[in-house]
Amino acid sequence: xxxxxxxxxxxxxxxxxLEDGPVACQVLDSDGRLLLVNGAWQSLTNLAPAExxxxxxxxxxxxxxxxxxxxxxxxxxxxxxCPDLELRLAxxxxxxxxxxxxxxxxxxxxxxxxxxxxxxxxxxxARLRRQLAQxxxxxxxxxxxGGIAHDFNNILSVIIGYADILRLKLPAGDPKHLDLDxxxxxxxxxxxxxxxxxxxxRRQLLNMTRIDLDRxxxxxxxxxxxxxxxxxxxxxxLACGRTLLADANQLxxxxxNLVVNARDAMPTGGQLRISSRQIRVDDNAVxxxxxxxxxEYAVLEVSDTGSGMDEATAAQIFEPFFTTKEEGxxxxxxxxxxxxxxxxxxxxxxxxxxxxxxxxxxxxxPTVPEAAETEQESRPADMxxxxxxxxxxxDEENLRTFASELLRRFGYSVLTADDGEKAMEIFCEHRKxxxxxxxxxxxxxKYGYEVWREVSRLRPGIRVLFISGYPVDMxxxxxxxxxxxxxxxxxxxxxxxxxxKIRDILDRx
Numbered sequence: 413x414x415x416x417x418x419x420x421x422x423x424x425x426x427x428x429x430l431e432d433g434p435v436a437c438q439v440l441d442s443d444g445r446l447l448l449v450n451g452a453w454q455s456l457t458n459l460a461p462a463e464x465x466x467x468x469x470x471x472x473x474x475x476x477x478x479x480x481x482x483x484x485x486x487x488x489x490x491x492x493x494c495p496d497l498e499l500r501l502a503x504x505x506x507x508x509x510x511x512x513x514x515x516x517x518x519x520x521x522x523x524x525x526x527x528x529x530x531x532x533x534x535x536x537x538a539r540l541r542r543q544l545a546q547x548x549x550x551x552x553x554x555x556x557x558g559g560i561a562h563d564f565n566n567i568l569s570v571i572i573g574y575a576d577i578l579r580l581k582l583p584a585g586d587p588k589h590l591d592l593d594x595x596x597x598x599x600x601x602x603x604x605x606x607x608x609x610x611x612x613x614r615r616q617l618l619n620m621t622r623i624d625l626d627r628x629x630x631x632x633x634x635x636x637x638x639x640x641x642x643x644x645x646x647x648x649x650l651a652c653g654r655t656l657l658a659d660a661n662q663l664x665x666x667x668x669n670l671v672v673n674a675r676d677a678m679p680t681g682g683q684l685r686i687s688s689r690q691i692r693v694d695d696n697a698v699x700x701x702x703x704x705x706x707x708e709y710a711v712l713e714v715s716d717t718g719s720g721m722d723e724a725t726a727a728q729i730f731e732p733f734f735t736t737k738e739e740g741x742x743x744x745x746x747x748x749x750x751x752x753x754x755x756x757x758x759x760x761x762x763x764x765x766x767x768x769x770x771x772x773x774x775x776x777x778p779t780v781p782e783a784a785e786t787e788q789e790s791r792p793a794d795m796x797x798x799x800x801x802x803x804x805x806x807d808e809e810n811l812r813t814f815a816s817e818l819l820r821r822f823g824y825s826v827l828t829a830d831d832g833e834k835a836m837e838i839f840c841e842h843r844k845x846x847x848x849x850x851x852x853x854x855x856x857x858k859y860g861y862e863v864w865r866e867v868s869r870l871r872p873g874i875r876v877l878f879i880s881g882y883p884v885d886m887x888x889x890x891x892x893x894x895x896x897x898x899x900x901x902x903x904x905x906x907x908x909x910x911x912x913k914i915r916d917i918l919d920r921x
Contacts, residue, residue: 436510436531444468444485447526456510456533457503474500474507481512488527492516498534509538562854565603565881566808568904572599573814576907577821596906603904622780623658625688625710626650632664636671636686643681652688652710654779662753669750670714670773677718677771687713690779708779709759715772721765729763796915797822800847804828805835805863806879807855811903815850818907819914832858839867846874848918853880875917877901 430437436453438446446464454460457472464472473481477499488494497512511532516525575595582588633648640646656663667686674684689711721729730751750773754761757777765771802819806812807830816826827842829835832855839846849867851860858866864876881903901913 436533438469438529438531440469440514440527440529442489442525442527444470444482444527453531456508456531457501458505459503472501472503474502476500485527488514488516489525498538501531508533509535562881562903565903566811568599568603569881570808570810570814572596572904572906573811573818573910575599577814577818580821580907599904620657620659623656623660623663625652625654625656625712625777628660628663629667629686629688629712632667635664636667639668639671640675640684641681644675644678645681645683647683647685649685649687652690652712654690654708654710655781656710656757656777657780658757658777659753662756666712666750666753666775667714669747673747674714674716674718674771677716677720682717682770684717685713685715687715689713691776693776705778709776710779712775712777713772715770717770720767720769720771722767726763726765726771730761797824797911798915798918799823799825800918801825801827801842801845802848802850802914803835803839803842803846804850805830805832805855805860806850806852807831808852815910818910822911824914831856832860832863835863836866839863840870843867843871848914849874849876850914851876851878853878875920877913877917879903879905 430450432451434452436456437448437450438453439448441447445466445468449461449464457464459472470478470482470485477497481497481499484494484497494514496514498509499512500507500509511534512529513532514527514529516527575592579589579592582592629648629650637646671684671686678684691709691711693706693709729747751761754775754777759775759777761773761775763771763773797819802824804812804816804819804826805828806815809830812828812830816828819826827838827846829838835851835855836858839849849864851863853860855863860878860880864878867874867876876899878900879902880900899913899917901909905913
């Protein structure tokens with residue numbers, strides 16, 4: 413060690429550097445026992461020297477890191493060098509992740525060497541790596557879920573479609589209608605499960621419909637009751653009386669996530685309450701309340717008497733991957749998903765919570781006029797056919813067969829193709845006669861939007877209906893399919909859905 417000022421003792425400088433330095437240091441003997449620790453080491457582990465000196469350092473290494481540490485210690489003593497290690501320590505009150513940099517001392521035989529170590533706290537870097545790995549895992553799961561959902565929604569479309577066709581063929585009053593209704597109800601539940609799965613993997617197309625909030629909450633009570641234990645007192649108080657423009661599946665996802673969180677916060681029982689009401693937000697209160705605009709809002713509140721949260725925890729609960737649950741019991745995406753869905757609905761969410769006294773989540777969603785709701789809900793499904801020629805492009809054979817059979821049954825002339833290139837060949841041959849294109853977005857050889865782009869150059873303004881098992885928002889296709897240039901129908905769809913959508917497109921002018 414070189415010292416610029418000869419008046420400074422090297423021993424004194426070394427002692428000051430070791431004791432008061434910002435980096436945790438320790439010295440081990442050749443058996444791995446702790447001979448010396450400094451002040452920064454004590455701050456890192458929350459352990460006093462009297463508790464640890466003379467003990468093997470391996471006892472302070474977390475179980476999952478211990479074998480790696482002991483193997484590396486032997487290698488260091490035998491070879492005189494060893495790469496740095498990343499270990500998790502079993503300190504008091506926390507378990508920091510550290511980078512261990514070590515080197516044997518020069519004195520004596522190898523067996524008698526002391527080992528000098530520096531421990532650098534890398535807990536934050538390790539947390540960020542775990543978070544990145546979790547994000548990559550969830551992205552991979554999302555891609556897998558999307559592929560499964562695409563195929564599964566094709567299958568469901570066939571099941572729902574042929575059930576609809578059979579129902580059309582049966583005379584009124586035939587008892588087989590009850591069997592078909594059971595098939596259709598089960599298919600719709602399967603479609604909702606697929607939709608819920610995809611909530612975690614991508615931003616979904618919102619299927620916005622007018623929903624009576626109180627009626628919807630009343631209908632979901634039975635489902636929510638199944639999610640909580642018998643030791644939880646569950647009550648619902650409905651006093652909103654207003655209509656929302658919302659996606660029913662996404663609204664259910666919000667309710668399920670909040671109810672499950674409330675249940676987990678009450679492992680020994682408690683009270684869970686769901687309530688609704690309405691408020692009016694004037695323009696002066698917009699900024700204070702977090703609303704986007706003033707007006708009438710429905711308030712949905714989910715409250716519990718569980719463990720509650722402190723202010724610091726409550727400030728982070730809507731962040732992706734933040735969770736208060738033990739490792740392996742939560743992804744940290746539940747409340748982040750709730751927040752995203754509420755924002756997609758032009759609403760906002762707030763939480764009141766106190767440790768030991770429970771939590772209350774309040775969701776504010778804009779309402780719509782009652783007159784518009786009545787008009788929408790009273791309109792029956794359109795089962796009208798037509799005489800136009802339709803080019804149907806779908807690579808799933810069973811779905812293509814069902815859709816073409818249905819359309820022909822209702823008077824349409826149908827041309828079919830199973831990939832994008834065949835679709836272009838057929839269109840070029842019949843382009844003057846085709847009144848509508850029905851294009852699956854994901855096709856072999858050419859994607860549906862690529863077919864639309866080429867067809868539009870040949871016949872600008874031609875009508876198009878995109879279909880897909882992926883919950884794709886048409887606007888997300890960006891410049892490929894400009895907003896307003898195409899309609900979208902998500903799979904699985906019923907015969908009524910398909911016929912009504914086609915008629916709506918063709919009758920626009």
